[in-house]
Amino acid sequence: xxxxxxxxxxxxxxxxxxxxxxRSQAFLNRRNVSDEAPARRLSDQLEDLExxxxxxxxxxxxxxxxxxxIARSKTRKTQLPRGRYQFRSPxxxxxxxxxxxxxxxxxxxxxxFVPGPFALPRAEQTYNSTVAxxxxxxxxxxxxxxxxxxxxxxxxxxxxxxSPYHKNRPLRGPRGGDVLRLLRKPIKFNNIPKIExxxxxxxxxxxxxxxxxxxxxxxxxxxxISNVRVETFKSKASVANWSLVPGRDTVAxxxxxxxxxxxxxxxxxxxxxxxxxxxxxxxxxxxxxSSGNITFGLEPEQMALFPEIEVNYxxxxxxxxxxxxxxxxxTAKADKDARLLLSAMGxxxxxxxxx
Amino acid sequence: MATGTNGxxxxxxxxxxSRLDFGxxxxxxxxxxxxxxxxxxxxxxxxxxxxxxSSAFPVVSPVYTINAGVVxxxxxxxxxxxxxxxxxxxxxxxxxNERLALPFTKYFYFKRGTPLDEDWKKKIQAxxxxxxDIGKYxxxxxxxxxxELLLGAKESDPEYQVEQLxxxxxxxxxxxxxxxxxxxxxxxxxxxxxxxxxxxxxxxxNRLLPRTLYLLVQSKDGYWKLPSTPIQTQExxxxxxxxxxxxxxxxxxxTWMVGFHPAGHHVYNNRKPHADKVTGAESHGExxxxxxxxxxxxxxxxxxxxxxxxxxxxxxxxxxxQFVTQQYYSYIKNMxxxx
Numbered sequence: 014x015x016x017x018x019x020x021x022x023x024x025x026x027x028x029x030x031x032x033x034x035x036r037s038q039a040f041l042n043r044r045n046v047s048d049e050a051p052a053r054r055l056s057d058q059l060e061d062l063e064x065x066x067x068x069x070x071x072x073x074x075x076x077x078x079x080x081x082x083i084a085r086s087k088t089r090k091t092q093l094p095r096g097r098y099q100f101r102s103p104x105x106x107x108x109x110x111x112x113x114x115x116x117x118x119x120x121x122x123x124x125x126f127v128p129g130p131f132a133l134p135r136a137e138q139t140y141n142s143t144v145a146x147x148x149x150x151x152x153x154x155x156x157x158x159x160x161x162x163x164x165x166x167x168x169x170x171x172x173x174x175x176s177p178y179h180k181n182r183p184l185r186g187p188r189g190g191d192v193l194r195l196l197r198k199p200i201k202f203n204n205i206p207k208i209e210x211x212x213x214x215x216x217x218x219x220x221x222x223x224x225x226x227x228x229x230x231x232x233x234x235x236x237x238i239s240n241v242r243v244e245t246f247k248s249k250a251s252v253a254n255w256s257l258v259p260g261r262d263t264v265a266x267x268x269x270x271x272x273x274x275x276x277x278x279x280x281x282x283x284x285x286x287x288x289x290x291x292x293x294x295x296x297x298x299x300x301x302x303s304s305g306n307i308t309f310g311l312e313p314e315q316m317a318l319f320p321e322i323e324v325n326y327x328x329x330x331x332x333x334x335x336x337x338x339x340x341x342x343x344t345a346k347a348d349k350d351a352r353l354l355l356s357a358m359g360x361x362x363x364x365x366x367x368x
Numbered sequence: 369m370a371t372g373t374n375g376x377x378x379x380x381x382x383x384x385x386s387r388l389d390f391g392x393x394x395x396x397x398x399x400x401x402x403x404x405x406x407x408x409x410x411x412x413x414x415x416x417x418x419x420x421x422s423s424a425f426p427v428v429s430p431v432y433t434i435n436a437g438v439v440x441x442x443x444x445x446x447x448x449x450x451x452x453x454x455x456x457x458x459x460x461x462x463x464x465n466e467r468l469a470l471p472f473t474k475y476f477y478f479k480r481g482t483p484l485d486e487d488w489k490k491k492i493q494a495x496x497x498x499x500x501d502i503g504k505y506x507x508x509x510x511x512x513x514x515x516e517l518l519l520g521a522k523e524s525d526p527e528y529q530v531e532q533l534x535x536x537x538x539x540x541x542x543x544x545x546x547x548x549x550x551x552x553x554x555x556x557x558x559x560x561x562x563x564x565x566x567x568x569x570x571x572x573x574n575r576l577l578p579r580t581l582y583l584l585v586q587s588k589d590g591y592w593k594l595p596s597t598p599i600q601t602q603e604x605x606x607x608x609x610x611x612x613x614x615x616x617x618x619x620x621x622x623t624w625m626v627g628f629h630p631a632g633h634h635v636y637n638n639r640k641p642h643a644d645k646v647t648g649a650e651s652h653g654e655x656x657x658x659x660x661x662x663x664x665x666x667x668x669x670x671x672x673x674x675x676x677x678x679x680x681x682x683x684x685x686x687x688x689x690q691f692v693t694q695q696y697y698s699y700i701k702n703m704x705x706x707x
Contacts, residue, residue: 128461131458142443
């Protein structure tokens with residue numbers, strides 16, 4: 014026993030010393046989790062999930078063809094009372110101790126339920142399959158091993174204690190204005206910029222001067238192109254020439270698009286509307302609020318190019334079709350990254366690109 | 369017994385490179401060469417007292433050939449095929465929406481007495497719902513609960529829905545046109561499966577439209593690989609990648625190189641170090657760094673390739689393992705897109 018043990022250690026240990034480097038062997042021995050990851054097909058996962066799915070089980074032809082839910086329900090002698098199958102959510106919240114509690118908003122019987130999604134938007138698929146990985150490659154910054162970023166000055170400046178009154182004062186904002194810019198972190202796999210939401214906003218000053226018809230038409234037009242119920246807003250400013258009084262006149266409509274609606278709107282904008290604009294140079298390169306949100310405007314005649322308005326253009330009073338401002342909110346922390354994302358999605362920029 | 373094993377361990381550890389520590393376990397000793405951040409700091413602090421001249425990263429002669437490779441890809445052209453579950457789910461949600469949404473405001477879209485209005489009345493009679501892609505379903509009827517599709521129903525199929533939309537547009541165009549002599553034809557969308565798919569033509573860029581395709585070339589030895597050539601002196605990786613692309617696959621392509629950094633690498637170790645006949649330098653293998661690139665237009669052309677490449681193919685991620693070695697695929701698979 015004792016004679017055998019050393020030879021085993023020697024046999025295992027000796028060849029290692031004659032390998033040119035420890036590194037090559039280390040690579041051979043390394044195992045990654047991704048090596049053993051199964052091929053990611055959704056169908057396979059579904060099969061794992063539930064073998065007796067209604068999508069996969071085979072049913073005999075006769076059973077399938079003879080199944081008629083309507084006829085079956087009619088053969089019942091007594092129908093179920095309505096309350097047994099049609100649950101109505103309580104209209105008012107009577108507190109957590111009341112026996113009649115509203116269902117979760119994801120329940121179709123809830124009053125807050127919103128159906129959807131209805132499709133996988135093309136713009137979203139393009140982002141996921143092509144744009145996101147390209148942005149990740151483009152924004153990669155190599156830091157060699159042992160690299161330490163140079164220390165930055167604190168974002169909020171301290172008082173220099175030259176006066177006794179500086180004691181316990183709150184810190185000062187940055188130089189050149191008191192706006193604290195967003196921190197831009199290096200773009201990694203988990204913070205690739207993406208489009209978060211889109212805001213359509215239309216300010217109709219004639220709604221205050223003329224009649225409310227302007228606002229109705231603007232609301233219908235924005236609703237038609239966005240598939241989202243609009244909110245209305247009263248004026249905050251006082252403009253004597255437009256006979257605007259703050260808090261009295263309702264002058265603006267806004268729609269916030271998210272998720273599927275947002276990607277459908279973006280697809281229509283990029284593929285249908287923007288290519289048809291005449292003499293449109295693109296979005297101005299200096300637009301943006303320096304925290305990754307880009308805004309541009311469409312004129313009334315450009316709004317009319319949306320297919321939803323075009324299909325029954327006659328129904329809109331031609332003078333009353335509004336223009337609108339489109340704000341693309343992205344998760345990018347700087348306008349530079351937002352512009353990179355949007356130009357990859359297909360929105361052109363022109364002029365001096367301000368970072 | 370214990371003394372014997374300890375003696376052997378000590379003998380082995382004496383034969384090992386001396387920079388390794390006795391206090392470090394064996395598995396850690398194997399990986400210690402690549403632990404740069406922590407080990408560099410500790411080794412620097414220990415060696416500083418003994419030999420200040422020796423650095424943590426000794427300069428070694430380049431024993432590997434450095435190659436620049438290109439992952440030239442054609443992004444997906446159309447949306448992906450929906451899974452059966454997704455089709456069923458989306459269809460279910462559409463009918464549910466039909467039940468919950470406010471009724472369709474007909475008078476906003478169709479003026480009374482117009483041919484369009486007459487056409488609309490006929491159609492709403494037939495399908496009982498304003499939506500054109502959910503089949504015959506009345507969301508306001510007594511039996512609106514019967515919204516599930518029966519086995520074998522085609523209504524949830526996207527191809528069927530597109531066909532229904534086209535037929536609807538065609539019938540509207542025919543019913544409202546002044547000229548009754550000729551029939552209107554609404555152009556169908558192009559098929560999702562192309563000619564190249566049917567023929568199995570792997571050289572065409574028109575195949576597998578919902579997938580990303582990658583350019584693979586066959587070297588003169590018969591091995592399939594992503595295009596790559598050795599980097600020349602005084603050349604950046606990006607320049608070398610651009611040169612590689614023009615030298616291997618020709619200039620008849622409109623391509624865009626994504627960024628200046630490689631997206632992946634491949635290391636090939638020779639069994640024995642090869643000695644170069646001219647310079648006498650030993651080569652232990654080759655390391656290839658892949659730059660990402662997109663093709664916008666054109667096609668690969670190997671007729672002028674400097675490496676005498678035999679063949680090329682445009683392959684999806686699933687097809688690549690059939691052509692390359694397992695070791696090569698294990699290096700490149702993580703930089704290829706899922707779709």
